[in-house]
Amino acid sequence: MKNDLHIPSTEHEREYASNGYIMSLVAVMAGLPIPVVNLIASLIFFLANRKATYFVRWHSTQALLSQLSVVGFNSAAFWWTISIFFFHEKEVNNDYMAYVIAVIVLNVLELIGTMIAAVRVRKGIHYRIFIIGEFTDIFVKESN
Amino acid sequence: MESSKVDMFLMTNSKFFESHQLPAIREQLLNLDESKMINIQMIEFKDPTTILIVSILAGALGIDRFMIGDTGLGIGKLLTLGGCGIWSIVDLFLIMGATRQKNMERLQNVLIMS
Numbered sequence: 001m002k003n004d005l006h007i008p009s010t011e012h013e014r015e016y017a018s019n020g021y022i023m024s025l026v027a028v029m030a031g032l033p034i035p036v037v038n039l040i041a042s043l044i045f046f047l048a049n050r051k052a053t054y055f056v057r058w059h060s061t062q063a064l065l066s067q068l069s070v071v072g073f074n075s076a077a078f079w080w081t082i083s084i085f086f087f088h089e090k091e092v093n094n095d096y097m098a099y100v101i102a103v104i105v106l107n108v109l110e111l112i113g114t115m116i117a118a119v120r121v122r123k124g125i126h127y128r129i130f131i132i133g134e135f136t137d138i139f140v141k142e143s144n
Numbered sequence: 145m146e147s148s149k150v151d152m153f154l155m156t157n158s159k160f161f162e163s164h165q166l167p168a169i170r171e172q173l174l175n176l177d178e179s180k181m182i183n184i185q186m187i188e189f190k191d192p193t194t195i196l197i198v199s200i201l202a203g204a205l206g207i208d209r210f211m212i213g214d215t216g217l218g219i220g221k222l223l224t225l226g227g228c229g230i231w232s233i234v235d236l237f238l239i240m241g242a243t244r245q246k247n248m249e250r251l252q253n254v255l256i257m258s
Contacts, residue, residue: 010163012241019237027233037230044227044234048242053164 007126009055014124016052017059020045021118024063025111035074042067054142059121062136063114066129070103070110077103145176153184160189160247169248172255180258187254189247192240199239203232208239212246 009017024042031037042064049060077100083089084096113129120127128136150173154166161169173184190212199208206221226232 012163012244016237016241023234023237026236027230030229030233041230041234044231045238048234048238052241 007055007058009053009124013053013055014122016049016056018118018122020049020056020060020063021114021121024067025114025118028111033078035071035078039064039067039071054140055126058126058136058140059117061140062117062129062132065132065135065139066110066114066117069132070107073103073106145173145178145181147174149181150174157189159192160244161251162241162244162248165244165248169251176255176258183254183258184251187250189250190243192243195239195243196236199232199235203235203239204229208235212239212243214242214246 020042023045024038027038027041031041042060046060046064049056052060080090080096080099084092090096113132117127117129128134150170153173154170158166176184195208195211198211202208204221204226206218206226209215209218209221221227221231221235224231226235
């Protein structure tokens with residue numbers, strides 16, 4: 001595993017990179033019942049920073065990918081819940097409960113990862129979220 | 145230009161620029177003719193903190209974007225009521241960087257013209 005703990009970064013770069021993670025947390029709070037609000041917010045942040053320095057680009061991409069990793073599961077859980085409680089097409093069964101618990105655990109893990117990333121990146125550490133960091137390397141190239 | 149004058153300019157105006165841009169600005173100002181300094185000192189830079197306060201209070205109407213000179217984005221933000229609130233949230237985290245970038249563009253325009 002590549003471990004770039006010492007990518008040189010200035011104070012402002014650390015601030016912007018860390019802001020990407022904090023913003024996705026704020027967007028989760030603001031748009032909680034709807035699963036795509038945080039993804040849209042991360043996407044806007046990513047697009048705004050696509051010409052920024054390598055450090056900022058890398059972390060805004062990692063923030064976007066971490067949101068993308070949960071949005072599919074969240075959307076499925078959201079519409080399954082809607083179909084049960086609003087349209088009464090299905091009923092609560094063991095499969096539904098197991099899926100919802102799994103989605104909650106996944107979201108909590110993603111939230112913890114994002115919080116750790118926000119804190120570490122603010123200190124200038126090039127923090128890589130498990131697995132997502134590897135995917136980010138594929139998408140972000142050092143030269144702009 | 146004298147290095148003491150350049151350093152004085154950077155000390156008083158460093159908050160208006162990205163910290164990674166400061167060495168390049170210093171280099172450009174050192175190579176600049178002494179008589180052009182007045183043009184540089186006359187530039188009115190926008191304070192990122194002031195724009196952040198405007199963004200918190202009136203971000204949904206796009207006032208922050210109008211203030212830094214992004215009129216197109218400001219109108220877009222105004223008509224969509226801050227992108228249904230999402231754009232306003234994102235801009236709280238982007239606007240300080242955008243302001244510093246605009247200040248840099250303003251400085252570069254004057255440097256090119258002089």
